[in-house]
Amino acid sequence: MTDTTEASREPLPSAAPPLSEPSSWHELHLTVNGRPVRAQVESRLLLSDFLRARLSLTGTHVGCEHGVCGACTVLVDGEPVRSCLTLAVACEGASLRTVESLADEEGPLTDVQRAFHEQHAMQCGFCTAGFVMSCTAMVEAPERPTEDEVADQLSGHLCRCTGYRNIRAAVEQVLDGRYGKAGEEK
Ligand code: FES
Ligand code: FES
Structure with a gap:
């Protein structure tokens, strides 16, 4: 029988680079529900996750997570935007409103x-x-x-x-x- 023990310990060739690389983080400045917010965010962080997990604004719901159901809609500079399809870093300088602003x-x-x-x-x-x-x-x-x-x-x-x-x-x-x-x- 072939011994695969060593091979199974090899790192996967497609392993992603560590997420903590400095270049993958950004300082984000924006206004959320009238309050200034400054945060360090990863490039890939979704706006829905930023609002819910980082700012505890859980009134914004996440359903389909791919832009179909509209549950995650928030206003960015007055326009409805699907926060599950929007990167947090894309909102630099923007004014956001969530349902908590009502x-x-x-x-x-x-x-x-x-x-x-x-x-x-x-x-x-x-x-x-x-x-x-x-x-x-x-x-x-x-x-x-x-x-x-x-x-x-x-x-x-x-x-x-x-x-x-x-x-x-x-x-x-x-x-x-x-x-x-x-x-x-x-
Ligand atoms: S969660 Fe369904 S559109 Fe965003
Ligand atoms: S999905 Fe229940 S009220 Fe719309």
């Missing part, structure tokens, strides 16, 4: 959060933070988005409990409150 435990709900509550636009809530952040970006836009634009934005999110009718109703409640009903704008 109502705190004592504070009043935002219009979007209240509309989700009133329209029963959630059940388990796993998808909700992502929907709420995308909807917040829509209602903060300088002009009312068209129906197609709303549908397009919501199509980037998956919900496995509620269905989309109530979520759509919640968005329209906020937009109607801000701009008046379609055809009778304020």
Whole structure:
């Protein structure tokens, strides 16, 4: 029988370089929910992991981890971004908002959060933070988005409990409150 003991102790030829190489770390400066943040981060660190593991902002959920479900959506300089597809280092100098930037435990709900509550636009809530952040970006836009634009934005999110009718109703409640009903704008 062949003795493979020595061979099995050989390092794997494809072994990755140590992750602690100085060149793989960066000093990151950004603003998160209005607070300045400075951190040392690895090049490959995902924004979702940075927010959840390093800043303990676990309101941002991670579902599919490859850009399909929208659960991890946060706002980067006001634009919805999938944090599972974004490197933390790509956010140097940016202003980030997560769901924790909306109502705190004592504070009043935002219009979007209240509309989700009133329209029963959630059940388990796993998808909700992502929907709420995308909807917040829509209602903060300088002009009312068209129906197609709303549908397009919501199509980037998956919900496995509620269905989309109530979520759509919640968005329209906020937009109607801000701009008046379609055809009778304020
Ligand atoms: S976890 Fe990011 S899109 Fe699904
Ligand atoms: S409320 Fe459960 S996945 Fe959307």
